[in-house]
Amino acid sequence: xxxxxxxxxxxxxxxxxxxxxxxxxxxxxxxxxxxxxxxxxxxxxxxxxxxxxxxxxxxxxxxxxxxxxxxxxxxxxxxxxxxxxxxxxxxxxxxxxxxxxxxxxxxxx
Amino acid sequence: xxxxxxxxxxxxxxxxxxxxxxxxxxxxxxxxxxxxxxxxxxxxxxxxxxxxxxxxxxxxxxxxxxxxxxxxxxxxxxxxxxxxxxxxxxxxxxxxxxxxxxxxxxxxxxxxxxxxxxx
Numbered sequence: 001x002x003x004x005x006x007x008x009x010x011x012x013x014x015x016x017x018x019x020x021x022x023x024x025x026x027x028x029x030x031x032x033x034x035x036x037x038x039x040x041x042x043x044x045x046x047x048x049x050x051x052x053x054x055x056x057x058x059x060x061x062x063x064x065x066x067x068x069x070x071x072x073x074x075x076x077x078x079x080x081x082x083x084x085x086x087x088x089x090x091x092x093x094x095x096x097x098x099x100x101x102x103x104x105x106x107x108x109x
Numbered sequence: 110x111x112x113x114x115x116x117x118x119x120x121x122x123x124x125x126x127x128x129x130x131x132x133x134x135x136x137x138x139x140x141x142x143x144x145x146x147x148x149x150x151x152x153x154x155x156x157x158x159x160x161x162x163x164x165x166x167x168x169x170x171x172x173x174x175x176x177x178x179x180x181x182x183x184x185x186x187x188x189x190x191x192x193x194x195x196x197x198x199x200x201x202x203x204x205x206x207x208x209x210x211x212x213x214x215x216x217x218x219x220x221x222x223x224x225x226x227x228x
Contacts, residue, residue, distance in 0.1 A: 033217075042115075042202050042219040043153070087152060097217070101152040 002026045004100035006088045011106045012078055020073045020086050020103045028093020032064050032071045035087040037102065043087055046073065075105075083107045111137045111207040115220025122193055123228055129189045130223045132203030138183035139205035143217070144176075147200045159186040193227045200224050 003025045012018040024032065031050040035043035049055055049064035049071060061074040073086055088100040112135040122128050132142055140161045145153040157178050158166040165178035177189040190197055201224075204217040 040224070042222040044219070045217070099152045
């Protein structure tokens with residue numbers, strides 16, 4: 001079956017670095033997405049990886065290893081506004097997104 | 110990026126009534142739109158894929174007669190929750206992909222979401 005695993009909740013300190021991991025199992029693979037979702041709001045796009053390696057975008061970076069079915073989202077210089085849920089989603093061979101349950105990130109001063 | 114607008118953002122209705130939620134792509138044509146439901150502290154659950162000019166494709170377990178989807182134009186899809194009950198209270202979100210200009214990164218553009226409360 002198809003499955004996405006990511007931690008339920010993580011806590012980090014303002015100014016620090018945090019890495020949110022995601023493992024996936026899908027029928028075929030057409031890319032891995034990370035979305036940020038603040039409470040009560042719709043998700044917003046953060047990153048898309050389809051090739052192995054690290055993609056850096058400002059304070060946020062995303063890594064993909066296709067052979068390991070593994071991705072992580074790296075957040076640097078954490079700010080209080082980064083407190084949100086981070087959703088990992090893998091696209092299968094039918095171009096359907098398989099969603100993880102999300103990781104709630106709590107930032108403490 | 111592309112813009113998807115969803116309306117209304119919040120709606121409260123009585124049990125047994127029907128509620129319509131609209132999803133519009135404002136600056137691109139969307140042949141396919143997706144409707145999701147999200148319960149508190151849970152991930153997005155795909156309900157159905159809305160295809161312009163044809164019937165929607167519903168996910169397993171989603172009642173097509175209860176959640177009516179109409180995709181009458183390339184910029185508008187509607188979700189109607191018929192005979193709503195309290196258990197239908199949820200956050201409903203639409204999304205679309207922009208295939209214009211020959212590029213599709215696969216990125217989904219989401220509407221703002223509609224919070225439905227059925228009394």
